[in-house]
Amino acid sequence: MSGLEGWVDLPEGLLHSIVARLGSFPDLLAFAATYPSWRASFSSYPSKSTLLPPLHLQPNVPVCSARPRPFTNSLIPKRSCYVTDLANQGTYMCCQVPLFNGFSNSKYPPSYLDGFSFGAVSYGHLILSNQQRACLVVDVFTGVSVSAPQLPVDGYVLLYYAALTAPLASPNSHLLVNAGGHNFFWRVGSQSWLRRSPRNGTIKQIVVFKGQVFGMDHDRRLYIVHLVPQIRVQKIAVDLDGSMTSKWHLSHPWLVVCGDMLLMVGSQQSSLSTGDAFEAFRLDLSTEPAKWVKVEKLENWAIFISIDQRSQALCCMNPERWGGKSNCVYCYSSKGWTEFELGQPLQGDASTPRVFILFNCGSMLQSMWVVPSMFYSCYDDR
Structure with missing residues (x-):
């Protein structure tokens, strides 16, 4: 057996x-690109998706220097976005997000995404919609997109929430x-939408926990969404x-x-500033009825929350390995x-600028945490 074959065939x-x-996204990407067998193992x-902290994407940083761009695709117009990797805080990347109306600066060439606005981000994909009731799922970093059929609603479409139930x-x-x-469901690749809403409202966010899709509505009611044999x-x-x-x-x-x-995390204030704190409650399914139980510690986990309320909260295991802290919630302002x-209330003093974080929903692309789509697989949801 040659030396090359030996590396290819590692168990x-x-x-x-x-x-x-x-210890970094570039290292993991390089590993996956080495051999097909290594990519399959990856x-x-x-x-x-929880090995490293999510990348932080800032859409409206005006200039990106000529650094290596590992995520590129030249098929459609792009907007440069500044990407920070907490695991490598001395460096940054400059990715190319597909160009659409969700940017505050519109001085760009025409794009087939003109007319689309931001709806959400899920599993490394932007979810966009336009006034023609079209929905588009676009990979944040590669620009590869999937079109859904026209939504069966009247008038202008504003996505109050959108998410994938599993990797694309x-x-x-x-x-x-x-x-x-x-609520409308579209099975990726099918030709139609199905309308399935709770009796008293609509689901406003979902997560996948131990292979089941859990949803919550505006009134904090909790649901299990069964996708098979029918929604x-x-x-x-x-x-x-x-x-x-x-x-x-x-x-x-x-x-x-x-x-x-499965946690419910948040604060008692509609916005966050110095002196405020996050709380977490764990869903205990061992009782009937189930119960939300106060969690004092996140153990070896850290949580990342974006400014836009529709963006899924993300997490990272053992953050100390990249210089982070367990039992912390990371927000960006x-x-x-x-x-x-x-x-614990966020501490501040005379030498520390006061922190203020306002959560919202809008059509513009905002600062957000995101994990590249290739870091998800069906294994993550089992």
Whole structure:
């Protein structure tokens, strides 16, 4: 056996141990590009989307210097975006996000995405919509897009929420959108939408936990969304523990999965500033009814929350390996990213600029945390 063949044929267990030790997105990308067998091993690695902190994308930084751009695609017009990797804070990347109306500066050449506005980001994909009731799912970094059929609603389409139920390449991936006062599901590759909404409202966010799709509506009601054999939305009875004063205890709650915990994370304020704190509640499904239980520590997890409420909260395991901190929620403001230790008010003094973070929803692309789509697979949701 030649030396080359020996490297190609390394066993999957050994390759997985190498993946677990790599410390940056460029290193992982280089590993996956080395041999087809290494890429297959990388694809089968479970929960690889939580190995590193998500990348932070800033859409309106005016200039990107001529640095290497690992994510490129020349088929459609792009807008340069500044990308920061917390695992390598001394460097940055300059990615090319597909050009559409979601940028504050419109002085760019015509694009086939003209007329589209930002709806959400999910599994490394932007979800866009336009006035013709079209929806487009676009890879954040490569620009590869998938078009959905025209939405069966009247008038202008504004996506109040949108998300994929699984990575785009998964066999049962669906696009869920909240538009026109209803939830619509599109199985990727099919020719039509199905309208399936809870009886008392619409689902405003979803996560996948232990192979099941969980959803929550504006009134904090919780659901399981069954996709097979047919789409069905099932309400879950949930009680509050004594530390959650009411269902409105958290002003802007996010659902996020950290390992074997399905969490609801948020603060009691509609905006965050110095002196405010994040709280987390874990869903306990061992009781009937289920219960939200206060979590004092995130153990070896960190959580990342974007300014736009429709962007999915992300997480990272063992953040100390890249210089981060466990038991922290990372948010971004004009002052840079801020670490909120769970349950502890953000400290400040006369020498520290006051932090202010306003969460919102809008048609413009905003600063956000994102994991490249290739770091997801069906293994991540089992």
